[in-house]
Amino acid sequence: MRPLFCVLGVLAVMLAAPALGQAKLRLVADTWPPFTDAGMPGGGLATSIVTTALARAGYPSEYEEVPWARALLGVSEGRYDVLINAWYNDSRTRIGQFSKAYLTNRIRLLKRKGDSFRYSRLADLYPYSIAVVRDYAYSPAFDSDIRLHKVPVRNFSSAVRMLAAGRVNLAVEDEFVARYNLQREPESVRNVVVLVEPALGENTLHILVSLKHPEHRQIVERFERSIEAMKADGSYARLLRQHGF
Structure with missing residues (x-):
């Protein structure tokens, strides 16, 4: 029975977390300091929070800054997976899934x-x-x-x-x-x-995950759980302080 338990345990871990070696999520935002700016520590406050939360959820990522209109278009076309700094707007629900708010x-x-x-x-x-x-x-x-x-x-x-x-x-x-x-x-x-x-x-500030990504619902759910965990363990508050908030 012990080998069977080991196999079941491995399978449970594989199902509960993203696969090892998976492609990085393509994050995008416009230059919007102090929230998103590649020239700032961590890419700015919003970038720091989002990349940390996604990493804790098991998603490696890469970040690019482009003009706002291009960022929206890229998410709608699936060239980018996650828009970091989105305010809620009904029309945007046609191109992506919003997370719960992580900043105001x-x-x-x-x-x-x-x-x-x-x-x-x-x-x-x-x-x-x-x-x-x-x-x-x-x-x-x-x-x-x-x-x-x-x-x-x-x-x-x-x-x-x-x-x-x-x-x-x-x-x-x-x-x-x-x-x-x-x-x-x-x-x-x-x-x-x-x-x-x-x-x-x-x-309220949200991430917007492209509907073109086959795991958009899962990404949002895991991101939200990571944010809650960060608030509970104090790491969210530390990021705010580090960025002067």
């Missing part, structure tokens, strides 16, 4: 210093032009309101420079991303803009 982003408006603009509800934005990063989702209400005058731009740097130059009235971005990137803008930009209270909204 606070979305803020920016205006020029001295501007009398005040924000309390979405209708307050109707008279103004707002720089938004092309193909980003901010909040369901903001994204779907056709009365808003949105000006698509390539990235936050383009948005805030247009704002500083008076080419748009407002810009919008995650609070931590805005603060991080403003420190890297020239004084002529960072000293003339200010964040607006209250926040436009909060977005």
